[in-house]
Amino acid sequence: MTTDHERFLQAAIEEAEKGYAAGGVPIGSVLVHDGKIIGRGHNQRQQKGSTVLHGEMDALENAGRLPASVYRESVLYTTLSPCPMCSGAIQLYGIPHVVVGENHTFMGAEDHLRGLGVKVDVVDNARCRELMATFIREQPDVWNEDIGE
């Protein structure tokens, strides 16, 4: 991991912490283009009653409308392995590179993304794991709901 990579993952973790502080599922994400964060967000199930704003989706939503060319040069950082919905959004917009904080808590559609040619780097960050372990201990029902279980 380069320093830039660490910095952007750290920004995603800050989003996850923000979500946790608000009683939410602690998953955060940032979209990076040309070395700059152009969208950031975190899971909004508890805060907005949202079923579609996972961390990655919230970052994409907050990035706003973009030309296809921007997505195709962007990197999406997320604290947790992206679920099928978020992976589908990555596929839809042709985002070529995803950096994942951890995939111990939940294994998303990483193989599916790799099969499509998306570069998926898994960092295995301790803070990402710890945030999820704490939340799942405290609110297991909310976590299960968030992954459709």
Add this chain to the structure above:
Amino acid sequence: MTTDHERFLQAAIEEAEKGYAAGGVPIGSVLVHDGKIIGRGHNQRQQKGSTVLHGEMDALENAGRLPASVYRESVLYTTLSPCPMCSGAIQLYGIPHVVVGENHTFMGAEDHLRGLGVKVDVVDNARCRELMATFIREQPDVWNEDIGE
């Protein structure tokens, strides 16, 4: 198609018409559980500047938070073949049955869904095709943006 199926697809078309009347991408969707519509919505790219609220996603968002058991007994109606993002949401929540208005304008991830055991019925409805043909003629750039092209 049973009469119920026609009625629910008609509700999705009404959503698409609503979106078109507001200058938006004319794709609508309804989520049906136990013979009742529990969520309805339409593409919100133009209206809300949303990059994640495709018609199906808007219907899921408007349905609100639901137990997994409800999704697993629901049918999602959509006027257009579901893109990878919307198909990913269908996969995440384990929705077992999707009814698609048409797939001439855009072929979504139907095969992927079928491979996961989701029942996908394609109706080939003329009004669904016509709405999309009109919109794409009028605003081709917005349509391309909506599918990441």
